[in-house]
Amino acid sequence: MSTGKIRRPRAETPKGFRDYFGAEVTERKAMLDRIAEVYHRYGFDPLETSAVETVEALGKFLPDVDRPNEGVFAWQDEDQDWLALRYDLTAPLARVAAQYRNDLPSPYRRYAMGPVWRNEKPGPGRFRQFYQCDADTVGSGSVAADAEICAMLADVFETLGLGGDYVVKVNNRKVLNGVMEVAGLAGDDREAERGIVLRAIDKIDRLGEDGVRALLGEGRRDESGDFTKGAGLSAEQAGVVMGFTSAKRATGAETCARLRELVGASAVGAEGVAELETIAALLEAQGYGSDRIVLDPGVVRGLGYYTGPVFEAELTFEILDDKGRKRQFGSVAGGGRYDGLVKRFTGQDVPATGISIGIDRLLAALRAKGRSTGDTAGPVVVTVMDRDRMADYMAMVGELRAAGLRAEVYLGNPKNFGNQLKYADKRQSPVAVIQGWDEAGKGSVILKDLILGARIAESATLEEWKDRPAQVEVPRADLVAEVRKMLGK
Structure with missing residues (x-):
């Protein structure tokens, strides 16, 4: 019986080639x-x-x-x-x-x-x-x-x-x-x-x-x-x-x-x-x-x-x-x-x-020259607060997509909410959509402006933050309109 180690392929691009992300x-x-x-x-x-x-x-x-x-x-x-x-x-x-x-x-x-x-x-x-x-x-x-x-x-x-x-x-x-x-x-x-x-x-x-x-x-x-x-x-x-x-x-x-x-x-x-x-x-x-x-x-x-x-x-x-x-x-x-x-x-x-x-x-x-031609913004990320309500989250993302907005539901392990926001950050997502049981009961959703949030963390003054909060609660029926408004800013 062979006891030799399994030789795995090296995960590297061939010399002179590269990957484009x-x-x-x-x-x-x-x-x-x-x-x-x-x-x-x-x-x-x-x-x-x-x-x-x-x-x-x-x-x-x-x-x-x-x-x-x-x-x-x-x-x-x-x-x-x-x-x-x-x-x-x-x-x-x-x-x-x-x-x-x-x-x-x-x-x-x-x-x-x-x-x-x-x-x-x-x-x-x-x-x-x-x-x-x-x-x-x-x-x-x-x-x-x-x-x-x-x-x-x-x-x-x-x-x-x-x-x-x-x-x-x-x-x-x-x-x-x-x-x-x-x-x-x-x-x-x-x-x-x-x-x-x-x-x-x-x-x-x-x-x-x-x-x-x-x-x-x-x-x-x-x-x-x-x-x-x-x-x-x-x-x-x-x-x-x-x-x-x-x-x-x-x-x-x-x-x-x-x-x-x-x-x-x-x-x-x-x-x-x-x-x-x-x-x-x-x-x-x-x-x-x-x-x-x-x-x-x-x-x-x-x-x-x-x-x-x-x-x-x-x-x-x-x-x-x-x-x-x-x-x-x-x-x-x-x-x-x-x-x-x-x-x-x-x-x-x-x-x-x-x-x-x-x-x-x-x-x-x-x-x-700073003249990049492509829209490289990431998608709006709909977070998952309760895995039993995945159909609700899928309905939200479906509405956003039908309105021509780039969007996705978080499909990783939803246990740690912080990881979901880290994921959205890695995706260069402009907005995160959040709806827990409380918001669902009220018929609302929370929209988190991730771009503004990052700016506040870096340099915004308290007055600027108060003037335009990085997080707002809006009626569920207005999801598309409010996301579009936030993206417009």
Whole structure:
């Protein structure tokens, strides 16, 4: 007979994952609902796709990843197909656009919200599962589609109460490709170096000019001693690329003029500059000034699949980091034009453009600004003074719910009344309803204002307490009206 101890599973979340409780879930849903309203107003339709795609359909588009299945959670199915959890919401859209191309309107405008998974090394604030919220237009090659995405993103921030605290930055990959041509990095044989250049420029905010210049050259060793191989550019080539990153001027027109100088005789570069000018004109016509949307050559986006305009949204207010230093909140959304993504499935060019919002970061920003979107108040708690009268308490809670109020009966052990109030406190309940035999005999109930009670315990004066008592006895027939009145205060 075995005498070994029972091995119980450890009650802990896997590394890189986390649990979301009441208020966080409520706030997130409220924020997503408000974003969806903006997308809906712009004529975009919702789409939900499976969390699982074939690895083949997902393709290899994660940045800084060399092995086919690295960066995704993948497994082999019984029929030998490799499946994986989606790592973003764009790759599934490309598959949908190809699969249903004969049924969907063209252009197809959709938004999607949900979790994505990345099999990457977790770190502080960096999780392997996180929420994204995307909006894309598939099937339009017009830069008006790109301008519309930027305007819609600005409207999202305005709707969330972040007016004056954000900027949407716009650039164009074609301009960068023109600069690469001038720097002698054109051609299929230079693709690897171009990839390193892209990722290096994308890190300019974090690494600064010297750090990026090192990555354009031989490479860079970080504080931990890790060495990142560089693109191997000469000082002259690196100078051309760095000129591009610092091309931003006081106005969009001046920025475009400087970019025209940088791209020189490159046809693709000139095309990119012309597209930026058109986007700026379209946004200006709708009243989006440079205080909200601005041309910024420093934005490149690290992902390899962008083919034209690229966007990044930054929140400009300051927060304190872990070490108490002031810094800008930073990027919460990014996107751009990716005309080659659907072609993988169909062999035909299908233009597409879109944006992805990092929901967890945006929610953290709203909290930092005190702009939480959700109603996180707990339910009204109907306490149980006598377990034989549970039907009476259930009738009360039923009336409150029927009136649209959030309410529950205490379902723990009712023996200790103090524990019931502790429970209500833990639930952040605003009001407790109490009815013992005495109150039942009189046809009344007691309402305890728990929020006021907590304030009185903390700081209210005796006069304030007398002026508005934290506990009142009201007729049972007026339960709903009196609770509503108390909640209104």
